[in-house]
Amino acid sequence: xxxxxxxxxxxxxxxxxxRSSRFISLSGLSGIFAGVYAxxxxxxxxxYLFPKPGEFLTLHSWNFKLLLALLASVAILSVVTAYLLTTxxxxxxxxxxxxxxxxxxxxxxxxxxxxxxxYIIIKLNSQHYxxxxxxxxxxxxxxxxxxxxYTIGNVKYLGYAEIIIGLLCAxxxxxxxxxxxxxxxxxxxxxxxxxxxxxxxx
Amino acid sequence: xxxIDNINKLFDHRIRLGIMSILVVNEDADFNRLKExxxxxxxxxxxxxxALEQAEYILVEKSFVGRKPNTNYIATKLGKxxxxxxxxxxxxxxxKPKT
Numbered sequence: 001x002x003x004x005x006x007x008x009x010x011x012x013x014x015x016x017x018x019r020s021s022r023f024i025s026l027s028g029l030s031g032i033f034a035g036v037y038a039x040x041x042x043x044x045x046x047x048y049l050f051p052k053p054g055e056f057l058t059l060h061s062w063n064f065k066l067l068l069a070l071l072a073s074v075a076i077l078s079v080v081t082a083y084l085l086t087t088x089x090x091x092x093x094x095x096x097x098x099x100x101x102x103x104x105x106x107x108x109x110x111x112x113x114x115x116x117x118x119y120i121i122i123k124l125n126s127q128h129y130x131x132x133x134x135x136x137x138x139x140x141x142x143x144x145x146x147x148x149x150y151t152i153g154n155v156k157y158l159g160y161a162e163i164i165i166g167l168l169c170a171x172x173x174x175x176x177x178x179x180x181x182x183x184x185x186x187x188x189x190x191x192x193x194x195x196x197x198x199x200x201x202x
Numbered sequence: 203x204x205x206i207d208n209i210n211k212l213f214d215h216r217i218r219l220g221i222m223s224i225l226v227v228n229e230d231a232d233f234n235r236l237k238e239x240x241x242x243x244x245x246x247x248x249x250x251x252x253a254l255e256q257a258e259y260i261l262v263e264k265s266f267v268g269r270k271p272n273t274n275y276i277a278t279k280l281g282k283x284x285x286x287x288x289x290x291x292x293x294x295x296x297x298k299p300k301t
Contacts, residue, residue: 003295003296006292006295006296007296009216009219009292010289010292010293010296012216012219012220012223013219013220013223013289016220016223016224016239016240017223017224017226017227019239020223020224020227020228020231020235020239021224021227021228096238099235099238100228100231100235
């Protein structure tokens, strides 16, 4: 065999290792969209739903229910956008979107995320909503770090950033919305843009 | 002793090399998954799997998913070690200055 053959062997090995163990079609654009949705959601919440100085947000008020609905809409819109953009990208790259790799990625992402979600709901039921923003950031960060093993790109750094900002948020009570805005809005847009530029280059 | 000694004859084929590449980075993989990733026919894949199994580079685990038989393949310690040696040898061959 010539050097050329060996080189071909090595690139084939690398390619198979990546394709078989890592999901590579995550689209950077979906990160940007998720960030924009989060910012719009937070803006609506701030203007219409948040208690004015001297008022309190009670769990059975309409405002609180609307806040939850708003949060759910932001999450659902982000997931749907990510799904659509990712399928589109996978199709272009001739990859299957639903295989063992994607399944593993999703399971590992969902374990910390669902745990956190349930935890927050339990806490809400006992009137503890003060730390919700911090918990969302922390568990979302853990989910990203956990899932990063099954995808390429630097999603793990986004995860670290979310965890750090979640902890800061816990240390500085009263600024939950602002940290939430930073973590889910700005960080997503920055990360998504970096990914998007990289995708364009390759 | 030259570098060539570490070049493993068993890995001198695209499909066998491919099977090992997949199994060293995944806990396991089943027949269809390998087939799909390597883009080969059933018979072709089966014969290469047999060769790796006989060398004890991979383990075959048969089970049932519902009523359908399912075969999983797992790289053995020996297989992983041999694969690493092979890759190191390839690397050295490429880096070797031309004479």
